[in-house]
Amino acid sequence: MEQLIYNLKEQIIERLNLSDTKPSDIDSDAPLFGDGLGLDSIDALEIIVLLQQAYGIKITNAEEGKKAMKSVKTLADYITEKQG
Amino acid sequence: MEKFITGYCQLQNGKLILNSKNLFEADIPVDEFLNKIVAEFEVKHPRFGKLDRLSKLGYTCAEILLQSLGNFKKYQPYEVNLVFANSSSSLDTDFRFQKTIETIASPALFVYTLPNIMLAEICIKNGFKGENLFLVSDFPEGNLFYEPINQMFAQQSTKACLAGWVEIFGEIYTCTLFAIESTDNKSDHQIEFNITNINKLFEKF
Numbered sequence: 610m611e612q613l614i615y616n617l618k619e620q621i622i623e624r625l626n627l628s629d630t631k632p633s634d635i636d637s638d639a640p641l642f643g644d645g646l647g648l649d650s651i652d653a654l655e656i657i658v659l660l661q662q663a664y665g666i667k668i669t670n671a672e673e674g675k676k677a678m679k680s681v682k683t684l685a686d687y688i689t690e691k692q693g
Numbered sequence: 694m695e696k697f698i699t700g701y702c703q704l705q706n707g708k709l710i711l712n713s714k715n716l717f718e719a720d721i722p723v724d725e726f727l728n729k730i731v732a733e734f735e736v737k738h739p740r741f742g743k744l745d746r747l748s749k750l751g752y753t754c755a756e757i758l759l760q761s762l763g764n765f766k767k768y769q770p771y772e773v774n775l776v777f778a779n780s781s782s783s784l785d786t787d788f789r790f791q792k793t794i795e796t797i798a799s800p801a802l803f804v805y806t807l808p809n810i811m812l813a814e815i816c817i818k819n820g821f822k823g824e825n826l827f828l829v830s831d832f833p834e835g836n837l838f839y840e841p842i843n844q845m846f847a848q849q850s851t852k853a854c855l856a857g858w859v860e861i862f863g864e865i866y867t868c869t870l871f872a873i874e875s876t877d878n879k880s881d882h883q884i885e886f887n888i889t890n891i892n893k894l895f896e897k898f
Contacts, residue, residue, distance in 0.1 A: 625743065626740075626742040626801075627740075627742060627743075628741075628742035629742065647739070651800050651801050651804055654800035654801075655799065655800055658797045658798075658799065662796060662797055
C-alpha cells in the first residue's frame with residue numbers, strides 16, 4: 610500500500626504539472642480538492658484519465674468517484690479494491 | 694486626453710527587455726527561460742506549471758510589464774481592455790493535445806486549445822474585466838492593433854489597454870506587449886500611440 614501511495618503521488622505530480630511539489634509534500638490523508646492540495650475540476654478529470662491509463666480503472670459512478678478522490682489514501686484504497 | 698504607449702516588455706531569443714533595458718539574458722530552452730524569469734522577477738501565479746506555453750509566455754511578459762506600471766492598479770476593473778494577436782493561435786498546444794487523443798484526451802490540455810485562455814489568466818490575476826480581443830494575423834503590424842484599440846478608447850469606459858503579439862511554436866517564440874493609457878501625465882518611457890510607434894516596437898527585435 611505504501612508503494613502504491615508513493616506511486617500515485619508521483620503520477621499526480623507529473624500528470625497535473627505540479628512542478629514545485631514533491632511526493633513528500635503531499636499528505637496522504639489531506640483533501641485533494643479545496644483546502645488540501647487545491648486541485649480543481651479539470652484536475653479531477655485528469656485523475657480519472659490517470660486511473661484509466663495507469664490502472665485500467667474506469668469511474669462510471671459519480672458518487673463512487675467523489676468518495677475515491679477525497680485523498681491520495683482513498684484513491685489507493687479504491688485502486689486496491691478494484692484490482693483485488 | 695491623448696493616448697500614449699506608457700511601457701513595453703519583450704521576450705525573445707533568451708532576452709527580457711523592459712522599456713529598452715535588457716533585464717535578463719540566457720541562452721536556454723524557452724521553458725527553462727520562462728521558469729528562470731518567474732523565479733528571478735517574482736512573477737506570482739498559484740499554478741504556473743499548469744499553464745500552457747502560450748499562456749506562460751504572455752502571462753510572464755504581462756506581469757513584468759504591469760509590475761513596472763504600478764499606476765495600472767488605479768483603474769477600475771472595466772476600464773482595462775486587452776488586445777493580443779499572433780499567427781499560430783494555440784497551435785503549439787493543439788499539437789500536444791492531438792498526441793493525447795491517440796490514447797485518452799487530456800482535459801487539462803484541452804482547455805488551452807484556444808489562445809483566449811491566456812487573456813483570461815492575465816485578467817483573473819489582475820482583476821481586469823474590460824473587453825478583450827485575440828486576433829490571428831500573419832505578421833505583427835501596427836494597424837492590426839491601432840484601430841480596435843482606438844475604437845475601445847472611443848468608449849468612455851476604456852482608460853487603459855494591454856496589447857501585443859505573443860507567439861510560440863516549439864522553441865521559436867516572440868512576445869512584445871505594450872500598455873496604452875489616456876493620460877496627461879508624461880513618463881520617461883511614454884511615446885505617442887500611433888501605427889508608426891507600434892511598428893517600431895515590433896522592429897526592435
